[in-house]
Amino acid sequence: MIRRLLLALLLAAVYTLAAAVDYPSVVAGRPLSFPRDYGSHPDFRNEWWYVTGWAKDAQGRDYGFQVTFFRHRPGVAEDSPSAFAPRQLLFAHVALTDAAGGRLHHDQRAARGGFGLAEAQREDTAVWIGDWSLRRDGETYRTRVEAGDFALALDFRPTQAPLPEGKGGYSRKGPLPRQASYYYSLPHLAVSGRVAVAGQEREVTGTAWLDHEWSSEGLAPGAVGWDWAGVNFKDGGALMAFRLRDRKGATVWSAATWRDAGGKVRTFAPGDVVFTPRRRWHSPRSGADYPVAMGIAVPGLKLELEALLDDQEIDGRRSTRAIYWEGAVRALQAGVEVGVGYLELTGYWQALKL
Amino acid sequence: MPGELIESPLILRDLAKSYGQRTVLAGIGLELEAGEYVAIMGESGVGKSTLLNLVAGLDRPDAGTIRVAGTDLAGLDDEGLARLRRQHLGFVFQAFHLLPYLSIAQNVALPLVLNDLPRPAIDARVAEVLAAVGLEARRDDSPSRLSGGESQRVAIARAVVHRPSLLLADEPTGNLDAAAAAGVLELLRRSIKEAGAAGILVTHSRAAAESTDRIYRLTGDALVPL
């Protein structure tokens, strides 16, 4: 998934300076293989596990949450004998949108891998930085995050099979074949656990979406950012759609995958996916204008996305060095809520350069 | 030096002195014989002090001659003038000017010491002079313990101890009460006469002037006998 190229872009400096390290290429036709592909792929340049979802407490308050772990291989000091050699770097972003409190809370971490303090394991999903973690325990994913002013202790139980994006997990990110990633999603994860905001801990339940994506390639030339959305429909269907934008806001590349309630998967080529900004929100902090209401259309499906909260902007400069918008959205059809999901808007603050 | 002795202790001829544009003295003449004691009176600022300074060799005249004990002051340098003062001149000041850090006897002995006389001669002469002014009993006292009259008697003793040719007294009774003044004037006159010196008393006081042989009034261009 493109949005997660965010990280790669943010590490642009590393890219340009990287020594001649042979990163493996993403090639079409390699089938995903589980449980191995739940684990990390440290030879690739970038990798992430990205959980976004909606939760509700007993009082009916809505929460949006995001838990992301990035793994990055900078390609430096690969032959260093030191245990501190920065062969693998790990980053984490966590966010909690408290609709009742009208606020987005977020926090981030960055570390070099090693010493058991920050790792991404190969065998299965197990990635952590200190006491922030995301692990697969049996079938269930568990995350534990003690952030600055909030905490998450959530379990995610898959209710559907993994959804390979693109062609069997080979997801194109640009006009060239190598501009691609390995990418699968787990929509409709059943959420249970606790969220704590301002010292108040609450039991919650809800629905989440997990992306796991790895690649060695950067952003397509001309692209300055992207829009991404993942929606869980009430009827059990799921839609992932993204587009890369150029400086003028025009689409450089786009793609979408729709698995309907019956389990039928449709993938869409660039020409088929249309993003239409409906309403913009101006961030008083960064000055960026985000299309927090967005129309998405693919053949056979038209959706209107409306933000749970306008201000879901995340300042990630301390780890990935960018400011972007990542927030819980409702999916509407003819004014009726048909699902919930997450929308990611990057490149609106500053053009991301490769 | 018999030749010198023959000449008068003081001869002034055509003495003139100006300070800038202001002429203080012009054409002053005076000659004093040994044992002659005169008073010079005059208003303030008429040049009495200037005249004394010229006679003492502390100031140089613009014109005219000053001869003290046969020596023309014009021919002397600073050292010569100093020697002349310590051999031939005696001074009595209105404010006595005894040196506070010397005893009375030391104050009196000072001119003799400066003339490098042998110690026994000094001691004998100081005793003699102190006896003459009636203060032999106070010889080791500090000058600060003397009354005004006593101080001036010591000053007179110091002025005559080295037997000067000429004694210059500048208002010596100015700081004294009448009784003390009379005593001091009497002592001054007697000392001059006994020493065979010439004496000039500069004063504003007619009564003091009366104690001398002759009184002049200084007018700037002449000494007018009264």
Added chain:
Amino acid sequence: MASLYLAPEVRRLALASQGWRGLVGVLALVLGVALGYGVHRVHAVAVAEAEEAARRLAGEADLAVQAIQGGMAESLYPRLATRPEVAAASPLVELEAKVPSKGPDGRERLRVLGLDIFRAAELQPVLAALPEPTEALYPDRVFLNPAAAAWLGVGPGGTVALQSGMGAVTFKVAGTVDLPGQPLAIMDIAAAQGAFGFLGSLSRIDLRLKPGVDRTRAATALASLLPAGVRIEPPTARARQVAEFTRAYRVNLGMLALVALFTGGLLVFSSQALAVVRRRPQLALLRTLGLSRRELLTLLLAEALVLGLAGSLVGVVLGQGLADLLLRTVGADLGSTYLRGLAPRAGVDWGMAAAYVALGMATALAGSLAPALEAARASPARALRGGDGEELSARRPSPRTGLFLAFLAGVAVGLPAVARLPVFGYVAVALFLLAAIALLPWATGLLLALAARLPLSRWVAAQLGLAQLRAAAGQVSLSLAPLVASVAVAAAMAVMVGSFRHSLEDWLDRLLPADLYLRTGGPGDSAFLPAEAQSRLAALPGMARIEFRRSLNLSLAPDKPPVALLVRTVNAGTPDSTLPLVGPWRLPGRGYPEVWISEAMPDLYGWHPGQIVELPLEKGALPARVAGVWRDYARSGGAIVLDRDAYVAASGDTSANEAAIWLAPGTEAGEVAREIADLFPGGRVAVEFPGELKRFSLSLFDRTFAATYALEAAAVVVGLAGLSASFAALVLARRREFGVLRHLGMDRRAIAAMLAFQGALLASVALVVGFVLGGVLSIVLIQVVNRQSFHWSMDMQVPWGPLAGFAAAVACLAVLTAAASGRLAMARDAVLAVREDW
């Protein structure tokens, strides 16, 4: 009443005829304040820079886990990082790297900090702001702070080679990091570990604790996890050590400035006292015109305050200029080597400036108090009548007050240091000075009475001059006080510095008996000679004997600078052949290895011969017996000598960073030096000749004390200026007496001779009293102030020659000064003054 003081008539009367003589006192104040504030400013700036650098590096760390010597196992890092008390842990490798481009003799080293940029950013905000943090991951990149960039003369894009072991590693300068203070290079921790032989080990781990965790309790809990040789301490402990290094030096210089101020106070005192005497008729007139005693006192003190304020303000401005000048030219260390490489910005410290202005005003006030009280107490009637306006005190001065002050000073000498500063040493110096000033009238009287017995008193001018001085002994001693004080301090410093230099030369001779010395680096260095290099060295032709040495840093206490552990060959039977031992030593005992400690160790750590001590080596504590104490001028923080065999047995470390080489007869030292240089190309080893080492040490010594010489010279010049002013005042006040003498037939030459004689007499009195006092002060400086500041002793050695020259110079200047005032005595108005009667 204020308006009264402002009335021009009163002001004119009060300040009349102060003129330039009053200015001398002010000048002294200016000098004292300027020196005091200037020196303070320079050191405050330097120390603040060092502390700020340490503080900013420490960032938000609550605790630092520190390897006492060498390093600690890196496995400690995850153990500490995962502790429940710990919120963030930042591992660090810290070392001092030699810079080959600075030449083989480059003694300065570059401090290198290897860190994990991600961990460090959690603790040190300054590092989070690196321009290209990802650059910091590269093993061949360094970030330099401005001082390092300036020192090395490279900017981003340039390269810098650093020595590692016997090799050199080249780094690319990736950018600058805004850290003040010493030259510093920051690089990735993996790079530092790999390049400088730190694989598997760390120097330090900075910890931030979770909110609400008690620091002391956490420190105790975490300390139990630490192996021997690793300590947990507040992160600012290091900053304090830097300040600690410079503190004694700072305080010594500051004290000299305060002595200048003290001299200034004395000058104010003497000039005000003389001014009051001279102005007695005017002041009496003010009293008769209706000014009350209190009003007169207030008037005089207000006048002193105004003078003090003016002088202090000028002094602070000059001091600021002085500080800027010194920082730009000499550097922040004023020639000492403690704070090398700092390029601090001099700013104005308003608080301190205000404090020095207040101090200057207080000095002026204190100096004026006694004369003002006396003036206020005087009877106006008598003052108006008094002929010369001058009354000679008939009181015989009593030595009682002075002796009491000297007794108090003696008590202060015996007291120990406070907070490791020789506070009571300074108190003793001040008390001895005050005692001497109090004894001065008595001593002056005594010396003048002695002078009266000299044969030359037959000479009239001498007799008169002596009589005049003896009569005015009280007043004369007033005018001598500043000169006595400055002569005493100068003499004391001369004796102290002379003794120090003599002892240092002697010490260098004892410590450098070999023909050649080879050095790769000092304690904490990145360069060392492995065993293989040692045998190659020993195999060179022409060597009679070679002795390998190793020096390390041991941290024995968190609040004290590290102690140097010097590993060398010591002949236990005759240790005094290798070390400049002081006091008795023990013959080798059994069981424990012997160590010889420098004089600082008993002072700082209470170690004493015979004691069993523990040396915290990397492998664990080594118990050793203190065999004796030796004198060490190189390390005021303390040094321990341990025999190399014992060290190798305990630590297994056979590396060395120094070697002493004795040559076979007939071998040319320069030839061997060249062979060694060929053996280790690239300037990685410095070969030093003992002669050069001695010259270098002594020139360093001389540079260090250059500032003090300048201060002394300034103090003496001010003292002489004070004498000159007082002398002129004396002559002016007595000019009628000189007029009488002229009337009585003394010529100019005789009067000039009389004055010159008086000048010589006064100078002699000042020199005799000053030298006696200086001798006492030098003992205090050597035995108390230096011993307590630097923890080393020295053999007292009086530099008679220079002192005699100094005395002759002071006497000549005094005679010239006096003769110059003869012009005043012989001026026409002086002669005529006898008849300016009122």
